[in-house]
Amino acid sequence: MNKKRQLRKYLIADFVAASITWLLFNLLRYYEVAAFLGFTSLDSYLLSFQVLKGQVLVPLFWIVLYYFSGYYNKPLGKSRLTEFFSTFIGVGIGVIFVFFVIVLNDLPRSFEIYYELFFTLLGLQFVLTYIPRLCITQQALNRVKRREGSLYVLIIGSGKKAQRTGEALFRLGYTITGYVTENEKESSVVTSGALLGGLDQLSDILANNRADELVVALETEDVEAQLPIIYSLYKYKRPIKILADNSNMLAKVNIKTIHGIPLVDLTDNNFSEAEKNIKLFMDKVISLLAIVLLSPALLYIAYRVKRDSKGPVFFRQERIGYMGKPFMIYKFRTMFVGAEENGPLLSAENDPRITPFGQTMRKYRLDELPQFWNVLKGDMSLVGPRPERRYYIDQIVKRAPYYYLLHNVRPGITSLGMVKYGYAVDVDQMIERLQYDILYYENMSLVLDMTILIYTVKTVITGKGI
Known part of the structure; x- marks a missing residue:
């Protein structure tokens, strides 16, 4: 899946949504407050310099706001639930800013019109932004499930935990590159064809096979035994995720669950x-x-x-x-x-x-x-x-x-x-x-x-x- 193409979809959808929202909102403003501002027709209002300027600058404002919110940083891998909350929070902050900077300059015939204008703008902006985003995200999720541009995962481990993790990730649309055994003594349950070798061969395995992420799913519950293995993976400069369960004390950081699979990204930090x-x-x-x-x-x-x-x-x-x-x-x-x-x-x-x-x-x-x-x-x-x-x-x-x-x-x-x-x-x-x-x-x-x-x-x- 092309990251830049996906990003362009979100950018275009957000800009169009903001443009349509502002146009519809200006229609409401005309019927509520334009008469107090001296406009005698809808054409004269919509073609006025202030309204035309807003029609250009307000959508650009929304793009800048979404950028600083971090929404565009990861156009791939979004979920529908996070899509809803991130959109609602971003739209809420933006509407408050736009309302106090632009709309409060209007002179309504009654104070109650402010409430009508605010909640109308909030509703229009959220609905017209969220629905296209949801469609784009759903299309991406469908492509992942069809294995079109899915992430390739190399699993460190070859026991029952590794097998269960691989099967769960595969059902979610990930491509399993293969499995790497911890050592020769480790009891392997994965098929011989999926077993690519041992940890001592990992450099060659990564050189000859695609692996976007490394997932550690070892059978041992001994933290001291896991640490040297995890440390040895840092040099490959890929996201390292570890299976978090009740026995794994390494999973003391925030767990990022992928559709029910508890994985901890050991290479991530808390910087939003x-x-x-x-x-x-x-x-x-x-x-x-x-x-x-x-x-x-x-x-x-x-x-x-x-x-x-x-x-x-x-x-x-x-x-x-x-x-x-x-x-x-x-x-x-x-x-x-x-x-x-x-x-x-x-x-x-x-x-x-x-x-x-x-x-x-x-x-x-x-x-x-x-x-x-x-x-x-x-x-x-x-x-x-x-x-x-x-x-x-x-x-x-x-x-x-x-x-x-x-x-x-x-x-x-x-x-x-x-x-x-x-x-x-x-x-x-x-x-x-x-x-x-x-x-x-x-x-x-x-x-x-x-x-x-x-x-x-x-x-x-x-x-x-x-």
């Missing part, structure tokens, strides 16, 4: 789709403002870097970012040219490779300012786990494989690890700092982001961490 869109928007706006407003300071720092030592003003280095994709990070150069001729090396206090002005920049984190450009490009966010080099990631994941979870969010200019721990001078300290980044990942929210930004400003002003 609405918060993701608001965060992305604020990243772009703040970064653009920062580049413009700080341009005199940026020019002065560039001048000082150039005067302080020979070499380029900016330092470019490959880092690993969102979904494990490499990108070039930008900083003001704080070290002498050739500082890493003998290989990658983390900086330490009183590092002789750091230039005199570089010491000042690092103390106040001024060397990070060019990364506003990285945020504007979409490589980074204002707040998020700091991006690392592949050289160090390869060492970290040998001891802390859950590090791969951090690739599910955009790396940040600042992070909880940076404000609570600071710079790391070796891999041991990087792993210690990682605990703060995992804590951030598991508790992501806009409030937490604002808190980290406040502490970062404090660090910049005082030159001290917390």
